[in-house]
Amino acid sequence: GAGVSQTPSNKVTEKGKYVELRCDPISGHTALYWYRQSLGQGPEFLIYFQGTGAADDSGLPNDRFFAVRPEGSVSTLKIQRTERGDSAVYLCASSSLAGTYNEQFFGPGTRLTVL
């Protein structure tokens, strides 16, 4: 079966612009996570969805960042008024929460570059 997919794979934008990043989780996975990975760093948590609702958004850096998951499947991460410091790889992960461990399956990421 297909894994987690993310589009676009690369996004270049100018400072101040609005961007949307899309995540398609593994079919049937109820939990969806967004992480941000800066160069040379480990992924950092942004937000977690259980179904359609954001169960934990404590990692969102400020109110320019927003994410939705309206039908409990596909999720979109939205960044307003982008800044150069937003440049990073944005990773999406999903989990079925069916096992003992919280095994999260990651997509390939979207590389965002803000000029």
Added chain:
Amino acid sequence: QQQVKQSPQSLIVQKGGISIINCAYENTAFDYFPWYQQFPGKGPALLIAIRPDVSEKKEGRFTISFNKSAKQFSLHIMDSQPGDSATYFCAASAANRDDKIIFGKGTRLHILP
């Protein structure tokens, strides 16, 4: 505050050698410790994971050693191969099954052919 500290930052090992990566954590609420492997341009992939009720877990050439009292755990890669060259992340997660994963900063491993 860095909740999961990983070392070394980079590591070079001869083919056939043992690669060892170390991690330490602070939060005693963590009870799930996965290791992820990441190749350039790809997302992290789960390699092996351990719960603190065991001191060691082995899967093929990969072994996690866990020291609960010291709050430390390590990844050992036996008979390291060039295909193992990647960035490795240790990580930790708290008691709730759906909790976020806290990652270390990563170790860039290079296996010499």
